[in-house]
Amino acid sequence: MIWTVLVFLLAAGAAPAEGGRDLYYQARTMARQGQIEDAIALFQRILDESPHDDFADDALIEQARLAEEKLAQPARALTLYRLLMTRFPDSRLLRRARVRAEFLTAHLDQGEAVLRAYQQIQRESRQTEVRTSIEKMTRLLAENPDFSLRPDGLHWIGTMWVRAGRVDLARKVLGEIVDNYPRHRAAGLALLELSNLEILAGKLDAAEAAYDALDRLPGQQWDGLRQKAQQRLDEFRHIQWALWLAKASWFAVAGIFWLTLGLALRSGKTSWRKLLRAPVEVLIYLAVMGGLIAWAWSGARQTMQALMIMTSLNIAILLPNGWTLRAGPVGAFGLCWRLLALVVAVVAGAMLAIERADMTRQVLHTLEYGPGG
Numbered sequence: 001m002i003w004t005v006l007v008f009l010l011a012a013g014a015a016p017a018e019g020g021r022d023l024y025y026q027a028r029t030m031a032r033q034g035q036i037e038d039a040i041a042l043f044q045r046i047l048d049e050s051p052h053d054d055f056a057d058d059a060l061i062e063q064a065r066l067a068e069e070k071l072a073q074p075a076r077a078l079t080l081y082r083l084l085m086t087r088f089p090d091s092r093l094l095r096r097a098r099v100r101a102e103f104l105t106a107h108l109d110q111g112e113a114v115l116r117a118y119q120q121i122q123r124e125s126r127q128t129e130v131r132t133s134i135e136k137m138t139r140l141l142a143e144n145p146d147f148s149l150r151p152d153g154l155h156w157i158g159t160m161w162v163r164a165g166r167v168d169l170a171r172k173v174l175g176e177i178v179d180n181y182p183r184h185r186a187a188g189l190a191l192l193e194l195s196n197l198e199i200l201a202g203k204l205d206a207a208e209a210a211y212d213a214l215d216r217l218p219g220q221q222w223d224g225l226r227q228k229a230q231q232r233l234d235e236f237r238h239i240q241w242a243l244w245l246a247k248a249s250w251f252a253v254a255g256i257f258w259l260t261l262g263l264a265l266r267s268g269k270t271s272w273r274k275l276l277r278a279p280v281e282v283l284i285y286l287a288v289m290g291g292l293i294a295w296a297w298s299g300a301r302q303t304m305q306a307l308m309i310m311t312s313l314n315i316a317i318l319l320p321n322g323w324t325l326r327a328g329p330v331g332a333f334g335l336c337w338r339l340l341a342l343v344v345a346v347v348a349g350a351m352l353a354i355e356r357a358d359m360t361r362q363v364l365h366t367l368e369y370g371p372g373g
Helices: 002-014 020-032 036-049 058-071 074-087 094-107 112-124 132-144 152-161 167-180 183-202 203-217 221-267 282-295 303-327 331-356 360-369
Strands: none
Touching: 002 152, 020 036, 020 058, 036 058, 058 094, 074 112, 094 360, 112 132, 112 303, 132 152, 132 282, 152 167, 152 183, 167 183, 183 221, 203 221, 203 282, 221 331, 282 303, 303 331
């Protein structure tokens, strides 16, 4: 009899009741597997059986998150966020719950169905064709012109047009936000987006005008962004100046080399017949660059484009230089200035190729943060 009691006690000690922590992580696993309602029910079990458990507030906010993000039930989520604020006023999750509750309270103005559709369009845009997503959002905003999230929805449409490569339509939508909602937060985001488009188009004065317009927006939230934007604009001004210098340097070197070749032809030091044979260094350079272009062909399309442009520019320099070197002795001084001119032209050509392939920002980022930055 005693042994039976001991065995029973040991068995009971070996299988403790599930605590809030265990149930919480079980529910999280179920949610990841797509069993959303079952996960919510398990979170509720924590609140019912262990209302003072350390994981009780976590369970409640997870219920709200799943209701909002997975079930597209913003009204239900709002009730749960408010419940957390009431039951757990000292929770570390209070601020997060308050932010979401304020958002949902402000934007359920046209009913749950409208907000649900708005959020679903944005969530599904990653798996939906860009134009289809834009059409859905445009139709939703047109049917609900007084929707509180209309300016934000227009900004979303503008960024999606940028993603689709239709900068003209993006400018139109973003400009509409600035004109019709000049004191809304979305107007500031639209101005930043417009300034980025102007920078990419090389219109730095227009970009600066967009940055200046941020100063007219209410609140202090734009001060830091305005400062960072100005720094970025100054950076692009330096890049623009450097590219202008590179272009001038390349054309100067190319002009000198081709002029020197023309003088050699005129003086009889070389002939048109000799120009039919490419210099050896040009052939070697073509072989090396051809290998690099073939390597980049499989995936790095921008790199391939930059290499092709750089090859063309450098060939236009190497050919006249090689032909004139074979026309006769140039002396130590002539050799030195040619070498210096080649270095300048190659560096300038690389800068122009990178710019033409739209890789300037990538190269600057790599130089600043390293290859893995």
